[in-house]
Amino acid sequence: MQHAIPLRRALFSVSDKTDLVSFARFLVEHGVELLSTGGSARALADAGLPVIEVADYTGSPEMLDGRVKTLHPRIHGGILGIRDNPEHQRAMEQHAIPPIDLVVVNLYPFEATVARGADFATCVENIDIGGPSLIRGAAKNHAFVTVVTDPEDYAKVMDDMRANNGATTLDLRRRLAAAAYARCGAYDGAISRWFQEQTGEENPRHIVFAGRLRQSLRYGENPHQKAGFYVHGLSRPGVANARQVQGKELSYNNINDTDAAFELVCEFNEPAVAIIKHANPCGVARGETVLDAYTKALACDPVSAFGGIVALNRRLDRAAAEAITGIFTEVVIAPDADDEALAVFAAKKNLRLLLTGVVADTTTPELTIRSVAGGFLVQDRDAADLLSADLRVVTKRAPTEREMADMLFAFKVCKHVKSNAIVYVREGCTVGIGAGQMSRVDSARIASWKSQEAAQAAGAAEPATKGSVVASDAFFPFADGLLAAVEAGATAVIQPGGSVRDDEVIKAADEAGLAMVFTGLRHFRH
Known part of the structure; x- marks a missing residue:
């Protein structure tokens, strides 16, 4: 296996033509012959560069609206032929198949087509077939072939060629091959996810998630952990x-x-x-x-x-x-x-x-992913929302209009607080938050305590929880959590309900003169 392979012939088939001409011009200056498919060939020819169209090279015209153009033995044989294998060399000579040393392909913009809301047929038409075949073939034969799937990597190839008299090193070819397979995997993943969404399949047998590196992070949650930030093509605003x-x-x-x-x-x-x-x-x-x-x-x-x-x-x-x-x-x-x-x-x-340019639509379904040892959990994002009409009053006293508005606000906030979650709200703002406790009553007490501290710091006569409403992300299993809210000064409660002791909790609310509503909806957040 050779380490440095001189580039003599390059194949271009790109939808993203960023820096295409400058890269191709560099190759021509280093004696590389250019082959290209239609759109790329026109861009190169318009720039005055010598280029051979693939249809002329293979003797087979593009057909079926461009669906068939590079799927030809003269193309794939030139990519897949093992240069130091005598049988491969004899077959290539017999069938007049010159070697192709560089394959530059980026794929039809499927992700972008889906992101702009194109119809089903247009999305399907933007599924690339020949491109992934070229990429995979070149990456498999990386011992002899350089494959480039991203314009950002053009500079790496040029630097390697400058340092090696027009050749590329095995190290670069391996790294580009790894990137090529990752790109194909991400592309196929986006297509499979889109098809699953179209068919409404909830838990497919296989599922793929992929992303593009946006940022190499200094470290993860702690300095001893490595980390990177990846994004996918269908990102919601944020x-x-x-x-x-x-x-x-x-x-x-x-x-x-x-x-x-x-x-x-x-x-x-x-x-x-x-x-x-x-x-x-x-x-x-x-x-x-x-x-x-x-x-x-x-x-x-x-x-x-x-x-x-x-x-x-x-x-x-x-x-x-x-x-x-x-x-x-x-x-x-x-x-x-x-x-x-x-x-x-x-x-x-x-x-x-x-x-961000815009706010996010919180009602839009989207999958969330969490890793566990040996696998990962997938679920819909918690996009549930409540209206006052969804609530069931379970106490003798019904909430006032102000209490109802504050309860709906509090329950929305509760969705974003780590469970066990307790949120006190008064007049459209949180006045006490208890998060992430093992006991719900502890969350209620912590939220009250923090409100008292804030009142002291502000020089207020009493904490803002007096006259507030309180939201709980899940049911009160005992009356003690509700009684802690009463001690804090809450006048109304919103909670999912569903405990075997609901009657006990409702009785305690009635005795305290509270208004309480059940949502029938839980917002655990772990």
């Missing part, structure tokens, strides 16, 4: 496809927390702000303006908000930007920001500002 305007490189934890913050704030139609710490909200509020919402969200837990993530569902203005930069904040994510807000953030060079 951290994966946001534009980073300024600030330091995002870390693994930044990305995870920012995703949690933006997903939460997109739940609301009115101006809203969510402040997140360690993937849990420490303050969420809606308001007349984003400044109003931020001020209310910060008041819930100003201590935990230090070094947190701030998400908005409206355009950032100067007033909000000045308030947000008033304390140390790691990341801010919003649909947009005006020039004055950008100027305010520019003074905080390390603060990361991400703009």
